[in-house]
């Protein structure tokens with residue numbers, strides 16, 4: 001699982017080199033990983049209300065389109081928020097609690113499973129580094145196993161995220177601070193870096209704030225805004241031109257007509 005533990009920041013050094021040598025890798029598609037073994041638990045109840053407002057900043061998961069097919073990732077996989085938005089197929093494997101036929105479910109990472117440092121990694125401290133662990137929403141867990149099991153062995157693999165429509169940008173902040181939550185990302189689902197461009201500015205690098213949120217301390221009011229995003233997983237580069245019209249305002253969500261693959 002080396003590709004999880006490498007931070008995107010480290011990977012970016014490589015990206016810069018690749019870009020300089022070969023220009024942008026347009027059209028690089030995210031490929032599924034091979035299957036690996038891990039364990040899964042669940043949190044919250046069947047309403048999945050506990051999964052809302054997680055550490056990726058996606059807020060209400062019904063409004064942002066992720067629904068209940070979600071999981072919180074262990075510390076290593078969450079990777080300071082760079083794991084947000086990644087997608088996994090999960091099936092229960094090798095336990096009497098697995099449902100017949102070992103059905104698959106697909107989840108999006110929307111939260112951090114916080115490590116409990118006072119518990120052993122093999123007994124309750126599932127989310128401590130370097131362990132790979134999925135703390136699924138209860139409805140997602142109930143698609144693969146009897147919830148009374150509490151914890152089950154699984155097979156999992158990373159898969160491309162299938163999204164309807166384009167990448168969405170939810171604006172927060174104030175006149176001098178633009179904080180953008182990025183949702184509905186297809187392909188690898190994750191983001192390595194992001195830039196914003198006002199119609200009267202050059203590209204401005206945005207810094208990672210938390211989860212899937214990026215920021216710039218620049219006044220961009222009254223300008224239509226474009227965003228450039230690079231994928232963590234594929235280094236694909238995408239530009240969403242003039243996603244936000246010049247009369248954009250805080251609290252609004254703007255959807256691009258492009259997405260990662």
Ligand SMILES: *[C@@H]1O[C@H](CO)[C@@H](O)[C@H](O)[C@H]1NC(C)=O
Pocket residue numbers: 116117118119124
């Ligand atoms: C962490 O584990 C300890 C020991 O089992 C337990 O008492 C405590 O409630 C746990 N903390 C959380 C936040 O779950």
